Amino acid sequence: MTALAALIRRDVRIALRVGGGALIGVLFFLTVVVLMPFAVGPDLALLSRLGPAILWLGALLASLLTLDRLFMADHEDGSLDLITMSRTPLELACAAKALAHWLAAGLPLIVATPVLGLLLNLDMVATGAVALTLLAGTPALTFTGMIGAALAVTLHRGGLLMAVLVLPLSIPVLIFGVAASQAVIVGPMTFGAPFSILCALSLVSLVIGPFAAAASLRHGLD
Amino acid sequence: MTLIDLANPTRFLALTARVLPWLAAATVLLLAIGLYQAALAPDDYQQGATVKIMFIHVPNAWLSMFVWGVMSIASLGTLVWRHPLADVAAKAAAPIGAAFTFLALLTGSLWGRPMWGTYWEWDARLTSVLILFLMYLGLMALWRAVDDPSRAARAAAVLTLVGALNLPIIKFSVDWWNTLHQPASVMRMGGSALDKSFLIPLLVMAIAFTLLFVTLHLAAMRNEILRRRVRSLQMMQASRVAFSSEIGPGARGQNASNEVGAA
Numbered sequence: 001m002t003a004l005a006a007l008i009r010r011d012v013r014i015a016l017r018v019g020g021g022a023l024i025g026v027l028f029f030l031t032v033v034v035l036m037p038f039a040v041g042p043d044l045a046l047l048s049r050l051g052p053a054i055l056w057l058g059a060l061l062a063s064l065l066t067l068d069r070l071f072m073a074d075h076e077d078g079s080l081d082l083i084t085m086s087r088t089p090l091e092l093a094c095a096a097k098a099l100a101h102w103l104a105a106g107l108p109l110i111v112a113t114p115v116l117g118l119l120l121n122l123d124m125v126a127t128g129a130v131a132l133t134l135l136a137g138t139p140a141l142t143f144t145g146m147i148g149a150a151l152a153v154t155l156h157r158g159g160l161l162m163a164v165l166v167l168p169l170s171i172p173v174l175i176f177g178v179a180a181s182q183a184v185i186v187g188p189m190t191f192g193a194p195f196s197i198l199c200a201l202s203l204v205s206l207v208i209g210p211f212a213a214a215a216s217l218r219h220g221l222d
Numbered sequence: 223m224t225l226i227d228l229a230n231p232t233r234f235l236a237l238t239a240r241v242l243p244w245l246a247a248a249t250v251l252l253l254a255i256g257l258y259q260a261a262l263a264p265d266d267y268q269q270g271a272t273v274k275i276m277f278i279h280v281p282n283a284w285l286s287m288f289v290w291g292v293m294s295i296a297s298l299g300t301l302v303w304r305h306p307l308a309d310v311a312a313k314a315a316a317p318i319g320a321a322f323t324f325l326a327l328l329t330g331s332l333w334g335r336p337m338w339g340t341y342w343e344w345d346a347r348l349t350s351v352l353i354l355f356l357m358y359l360g361l362m363a364l365w366r367a368v369d370d371p372s373r374a375a376r377a378a379a380v381l382t383l384v385g386a387l388n389l390p391i392i393k394f395s396v397d398w399w400n401t402l403h404q405p406a407s408v409m410r411m412g413g414s415a416l417d418k419s420f421l422i423p424l425l426v427m428a429i430a431f432t433l434l435f436v437t438l439h440l441a442a443m444r445n446e447i448l449r450r451r452v453r454s455l456q457m458m459q460a461s462r463v464a465f466s467s468e469i470g471p472g473a474r475g476q477n478a479s480n481e482v483g484a485a
Binding site for chain 2: 144147150151154155157161164165167168169171172175204208212215216219220
């Protein structure tokens with residue numbers, strides 16, 4: 001347990017320091033959201049209708065952008081081999097690393113949501129709904145994305161290949177995340193049903209992600 | 223004859239060379255019977271002649287999921303049993319499965335235009351089949367991205383097994399979300415909802431398409447095995463060339479030093 005706590009603390013610390021790159025994700029999120037009004041025009045009514053979708057898409061792309069750092073840096077300096085060989089089960093170590101990545105890169109996105117909601121003309125309730133769905137949904141993005149990150153590090157290929165592999169897996173999260181936020185803003189569906197499915201997706205990926213990532217690391221590293 | 227016996231690629235090649243012509247003949251025969259029966263099937267009282275798209279659409283859709291199932295079993299073979307032909311099977315199945323999925327989407331779209339009034343609808347089943355298609359493409363990209371087949375095989379196996387989670391979502395999407403696509407009508411509790419005049423040609427077509435997949439898959443596996451043999455021969459030749467050119471300058475160097483010594 002202490003080993004896992006130490007791993008989480010180390011990863012968060014590295015991610016937040018200079019060269020860690022966790023906060024780049026927030027900056028990217030901000031840039032994508034700011035780009036949208038240029039593309040669709042500064043129509044405030046339209047922006048508030050598209051708002052949840054824009055915020056979710058931005059968060060999805062931002063979390064994808066930071067994902068390839070999850071194992072790559074550790075692979076380069078050799079600490080991934082130490083983690084693989086340690087007595088802690090690799091599945092738990094993967095889960096700890098993903099949790100640390102979510103704390104460093106996912107949580108800031110949610111904190112930034114209210115500010116970006118202002119830019120998109122979302123009211124308090126809508127912003128709260130988007131932030132809540134992001135809080136429930138981004139762990140799923142991180143934990144399924146971890147599978148792609150593990151594959152990428154074993155293949156020495158990152159970037160576009162990882163995006164192609166991970167994005168289809170994250171489509172359900174996007175669908176139900178946006179559906180739950182839209183339910184609050186325009187109705188007619190209830191908030192509960194898509195939100196529960198979103199939570200279920202997060203929980204399922206919490207189980208599947210570490211096992212798949214550990215399997216691919218174990219079979220792929222040499 | 224068990225799966226272990228087939229672990230020898232040479233034995234596999236010999237066996238499939240004998241089996242393939244029969245399989246191909248059976249496929250052609252069943253396809254001909256199925257198409258003939260489908261052409262003779264009566265028009266639907268609501269859909270008219272467009273109902274005949276069903277005889278192509280349903281087998282393609284069924285195979286799009288079946289092929290991923292085959293790939294998942296092959297992936298288990300790669301990761302768990304380390305069967306040497308499992309990754310060949312998984313790699314050969316991916317493009318075929320992608321083709322079936324594409325045809326299912328295409329025929330469904332052509333059928334949807336006169337029936338639903340739209341080529342595409344963001345309906346639960348259509349969306350999940352589209353995701354399946356994207357995952358086939360991603361898997362093929364993964365196979366192409368890495369030059370070492372065994373390394374690519376293990377990565378692709380993990381991804382295939384994760385993607386297999388999509389299969390039950392596709393199967394039950396029409397029951398869970400009450401959307402445009404109709405629920406299951408062939409295989410369901412309490413017998414089929416289809417009339418016999420439709421059901422029998424449909425079943426014949428389903429069997430014919432499955433045989434078509436088995437034939438194409440075995441042929442693709444043969445090609446893949448031969449391709450790997452060519453690749454290893456080329457690598458052996460390349461290393462021989464590199465080795466002999468390494469000797470060349472070394473020998474010259476020795477001559478030069480002899481000359482220097484002589485001088």
